[in-house]
Amino acid sequence: MSGSELLPQALFEALKTCSKCRETKPDTAFHQNGEGGRRSKCRDCRAKTEKRRPRTALERRGPDLLRKYGITVEQYDAMHDAQGGRCAICGDVPAAGLALDHCHNTGKPRGLLCKLCNLGIGHFRDRADLLTAAAAYLSHHAPTA
Incomplete structure (x- = not known):
C-alpha cells in the first residue's frame, strides 16, 4: 500500500x-x-x-423602456397587441420582435417597427419630406412592364 x-x-x-x-x-x-x-x-x-436574471429580451429591456421612453412592459404589450404584432409601416411580423420607434426630439413613443423600417426612417433622419422625395424617386424610376 x-x-x-x-x-x-x-x-x-x-x-x-x-x-x-x-x-x-x-x-x-x-x-x-x-x-x-x-x-x-x-x-x-x-x-x-x-x-x-430576466428570461426574455423584453423583460431585460423593461427598465430601459421606462427610463428612456416612459412606458412599461405592459404598455409595450398593449401597443404590440393593438398592431397585431405587425410592423406599423410594412406589416411584417419579424421573428426578432418589434422595435419601439420614438420621436428623437421629444422621446415620445410613436409605434412599433421591424428593424428594417426603424433603420430606414432613421437613415432619413425622421424627415417626412425626405421620405416623400424618396417615394417619388422610386415611382419615377420604377421598371415598366
Whole structure:
C-alpha cells in the first residue's frame, strides 16, 4: 500500500475561492470557462444569479423602456397587441420582435417597427419630406412592364 492511498482524495483536489460568496471550494464546484480554467463564481452562486436574471429580451429591456421612453412592459404589450404584432409601416411580423420607434426630439413613443423600417426612417433622419422625395424617386424610376 502506497502513501497516497492513505490520504483522503480531497487533499489532491485543487481549491478555489468563489468571488461572490468567498467560500473556498474544490475546483469541481466551479464551471469550466472556455480557456481551460474555471469561472470565478461557484456553481451555487451562478445558479442563484441565473434565477434572478430576466428570461426574455423584453423583460431585460423593461427598465430601459421606462427610463428612456416612459412606458412599461405592459404598455409595450398593449401597443404590440393593438398592431397585431405587425410592423406599423410594412406589416411584417419579424421573428426578432418589434422595435419601439420614438420621436428623437421629444422621446415620445410613436409605434412599433421591424428593424428594417426603424433603420430606414432613421437613415432619413425622421424627415417626412425626405421620405416623400424618396417615394417619388422610386415611382419615377420604377421598371415598366
